[in-house]
Amino acid sequence: MGLSKDLCILLTIFVVLCLAYSQDYPTYSELEFPQTRFSCKNKVHGGYYADIETDCQMYHVCHRSKDGKMKDTKFLCGNGTVFDQRHLVCQDYRKVQRCDESRKYYNNVATLLERLEARLRNEETEKEIMKAADFEFGDPPTYSEMDMPETGFTCQDKVHGGYYADIETYCQMYHVCHRSEDRIMKDTKFLCANDTVFDQRHLICQDYRKVPYCGESEKYYRIVRTLLKRLEG
DSSP states (O other): OOHHHHHHHHHHHHHHHHHHHOOOOOOOOOBOOOOOOOTTTOOOTTTTEEGGGTSSSEEEEEEEEEESSEEEEEOOOOEEEEEETTTTTEEEGGGOOOGGGGGGGGGHHHHHHHHHHHHTTTTOOHHHHHHHTOOOOOOOOOOOBBBBBSSOOOTTTOOOTTEEOOOTTTTTTEEEEEEESSSSSEEEEOOOTEEEETTTTTTEEEGGGGGGHHHGGGGTHHHHHHHHHHHOO
């Protein structure tokens, strides 16, 4: 009887060790994000960056806060997936062979955002936009990061990794939608600095006088999907 019990214990230990060594992808938890040396210094506002020290399961969104400083918001890809810096999406870890080379693709973020912005600006003139929007400037919104407004915006049916202006806040607030470990789409809120609002056409915070079409932002939500498709291509 004692021998059988010992054999069962040894078999259990063997199975646990086999599982531990066969699992070659990271398994961090959103309950306790790992601390690494990544910094948003000299990064692009709105850029996505894989964290090599977490084997790319964690990635960062760098954004400029109201005081003009670059801030870092951390996200985790679900277990079994890691952040693919080339395509800016979470992928099966077996499809992302060279996490440690992610820094080579950091510059792609700036290049792609600049190209998209240039293409969109050429689609129609500012005069045409003003006419279409029939916009009258009032006082700019002044929400606080200490008390983020609650609105009807939802990340349901939105793109993972997409940026979306919140019309109910006159576009001072915007949302980043991302798929969590449990595969549910979650919403992280950001505020543009005072006197600026989120320009859905160019995916950046701009002087509010340059964004007369805030009320029409939903028409430009498709731009997010277009950008991500180009990245995948």
